[in-house]
Amino acid sequence: MVPDFPVDPAQLKEGQFGEWANESLAMAEADSYPGFAIDAAQSPEYQAIAESDCRMRIMYGGARLAALITQIFGADEEMFLI
Numbered sequence: 001m002v003p004d005f006p007v008d009p010a011q012l013k014e015g016q017f018g019e020w021a022n023e024s025l026a027m028a029e030a031d032s033y034p035g036f037a038i039d040a041a042q043s044p045e046y047q048a049i050a051e052s053d054c055r056m057r058i059m060y061g062g063a064r065l066a067a068l069i070t071q072i073f074g075a076d077e078e079m080f081l082i
Contacts, residue, residue, distance in 0.1 A: 005056050007063040014067050020060075027053050 013019045031053050035046040042050075 001055060001059065005052075005059040007059050009063075012060070012064055012067055014064065014071070020064065023060075024057055027057070 031049050032046075035049070036042070
């Protein structure tokens with residue numbers, strides 16, 4: 001998934017939780033809401049766009065979580081060895 005949905009480190013906005021939520025809302029308003037209809041089957045195009053957006057948000061969420069964990073616990077490599 002990483003090659004298809006790269007994370008731009010400059011866009012991590014570490015600790016800016018409101019910005020993260022605003023990004024998701026803006027993406028949903030631009031991509032998902034216009035193509036959605038209650039009680040209607042969603043088109044393959046809609047599903048593809050929604051899936052792509054979800055995967056992008058997952059990648060950024062993971063990168064932001066990793067940055068937060070590193071900030072809290074440090075970047076000691078031994079911590080990651082089990």
